[in-house]
Amino acid sequence: MRKKVIAFAATLLLPVSLMANSGGENLEPANIDLHDHKSLQNGAKYFVNYCMGCHGLKASRYNRIAKDMGLPVNPKQTGKTGKEADQVADANAKLITENLIFTTDEEGKPSSLGSLMLSSIPPKDAAKWFGAPPPDLSTVGRLRGADWIYNYLKSFYLDPKRPTGVNNTVFKNVGMPHVLWELQGWQKLEEGEHGHHLVLDKPGKLSPEEYDVVVRDLTNFLTYVGEPAQLVRKKYGVFAMILLVIFIGVAYAMKKEFWKDIH
Ligand code: HEC
Numbered sequence: 001m002r003k004k005v006i007a008f009a010a011t012l013l014l015p016v017s018l019m020a021n022s023g024g025e026n027l028e029p030a031n032i033d034l035h036d037h038k039s040l041q042n043g044a045k046y047f048v049n050y051c052m053g054c055h056g057l058k059a060s061r062y063n064r065i066a067k068d069m070g071l072p073v074n075p076k077q078t079g080k081t082g083k084e085a086d087q088v089a090d091a092n093a094k095l096i097t098e099n100l101i102f103t104t105d106e107e108g109k110p111s112s113l114g115s116l117m118l119s120s121i122p123p124k125d126a127a128k129w130f131g132a133p134p135p136d137l138s139t140v141g142r143l144r145g146a147d148w149i150y151n152y153l154k155s156f157y158l159d160p161k162r163p164t165g166v167n168n169t170v171f172k173n174v175g176m177p178h179v180l181w182e183l184q185g186w187q188k189l190e191e192g193e194h195g196h197h198l199v200l201d202k203p204g205k206l207s208p209e210e211y212d213v214v215v216r217d218l219t220n221f222l223t224y225v226g227e228p229a230q231l232v233r234k235k236y237g238v239f240a241m242i243l244l245v246i247f248i249g250v251a252y253a254m255k256k257e258f259w260k261d262i263h
Contacts, residue, residue, distance in 0.1 A: 027147040027148060027150075027151045027170075028147070028150065028151055028154075029147055029150075030146040030147045030149070030150035030151075030216060030219045030220075030223075031216065032146050032150075032216060032219055032220040032223055033220065034220065034223065034224050036220065037069050037070035037071075039216070039217045039220045039221075040065075040068070040069040040070075040217070040220055040221050040224055041069050041070070041071070042213075042214070042217040042221075043217035043218045043219070043220050043221025043222070043224075044065060044069060044100060044221050045099060045100065046214055046217065046218050046221075047218060047221055047222070048099075048100050048101075048102060048103075048117075050179050050180060051137070051179070051218075052102070052103060052117065052119050052120065053119065053120055053121060054119055054121050054126060054130075054134035054176075055119050055134050055135070055136065055137045056116075056117060056118040056119035056136045056137070056138075057116075057117040057118075057136065057137055057138050057225050058116055058117070058118060058136050058138055059116075059138035059139075059225070060116065060117045060138065060225055060228075061113075061114055061115065061116055061117070062096055062100060062101055062111070062112075062113050062114070062115060062117060063096075063113045063114055064228065065117075065224075065225070065228075066092060066093075066096045066100075066113070068224065068228055071092040071095060071096060072088075072089065072092060073089055073092050073093040073096060073113055074089060075088070075089040077089075078092075093113060096113060097112075097113065101113070101115070102120075103115075103117070103118060103119070103120050104120065105118065106118065119134070119136075121134070130164070130175040130176065130177075131163070131175045132175035134175075134176065137222055137225070138225060138226065139226055140222055140226065141222045141223035141224070141225060141226025141227065142226040142227060143226075146219050146220075146222075146223045148170065149218075149219045149222055149223070150215055150216060150219040151170050152168065152170040152171055153180065153215045153218060153219070154184075154211075154212070154215055155168050155169040155170045155171075155187075155198065156168050156178035156180075156181070156184075156187065157169065157186075157187040157188055157189045157198055158186050158187070158188050158189075158201065159189075164176070164177040164178075165177070165178075166178045167189075169189070169196070169198065180204075180211075180214070180215075181204065182204055182205055183204045183205055183206045183211055183214060184200075184204045184206065184208075184211045185200055185201070185202045185203040185204030186200075186201045186202045186204075187199060187200055187201060188201040
């Protein structure tokens with residue numbers, strides 16, 4: 001009986017494990033930390049500079065991500081009072097406006113702190129240019145997972161057969177160009193005895209270690225964006241588990257009590 005249950009559970013989990021490993025590559029762990037405000041801020045900065053030309057985050061507003069990254073623009077959320085609260089909020093608002101907001105809204109007006117993070121490219125044109133429309137990345141963290149995004153951004157390589165000049169070992173024949181080439185440089189694919197691997201052909205501005213940090217912060221930011229509620233939910237999740245355990249104990253004690261005269 002127990003064996004059957006285990007076999008059944010394994011069958012249920014099989015598609016999950018296959019999905020997690022889509023692409024057939026071994027994914028390097030992203031090791032992100034959703035509570036690391038500096039990392040989220042850095043990820044957001046790279047995202048608006050290198051990605052928002054094509055990708056939007058239509059589920060996020062600037063002021064909300066500012067708050068979650070530890071830069072609240074609302075005096076009430078600063079944890080300070082009076083004048084000091086206003087000063088901190090103003091400084092944060094200035095920082096966000098100057099470093100993160102470069103886009104316009106649907107009517108062409110410059111985005112403000114309360115605007116949605118929409119991309120500047122019309123999706124139809126983008127689809128024509130790249131063969132595939134750049135998807136909104138609001139949910140990519142949940143759909144693909146952090147490890148996938150991290151490895152994807154590290155796995156572009158030169159491929160003259162592709163219209164963009166690059167291919168990707170994690171996302172075969174991808175339509176996205178290697179937008180971080182200036183930072184990473186160009187990689188090429190080398191066939192070895194044990195399959196293929198990527199080697200740096202022309203270095204970029206960053207060392208491989210520095211590039212990993214940028215990509216990790218971007219991945220951290222996209223994972224957070226996929227589920228801002230996750231930060232709060234984890235806290236309640238632990239609480240819910242404790243309650244559940246207590247309740248199971250109570251239920252068991254009650255069951256014993258109810259049935260003791262019947263047996
Ligand atoms: C020049 C336009 C362009 C820029 C800039 C760009 N992308 Fe993309 N991206 C695309 C296109 C097009 C696709 C769709 C590829 C496909 O389906 O073949 C894509 C796909 C993706 C995907 C996979 C989505 C999925 O689940 O299929 C991720 C993740 C991604 N981009 C992240 C980024 C990040 C992070 C940046 C900034 C560092 C970035 N992109 C910058 C055009 C762009």
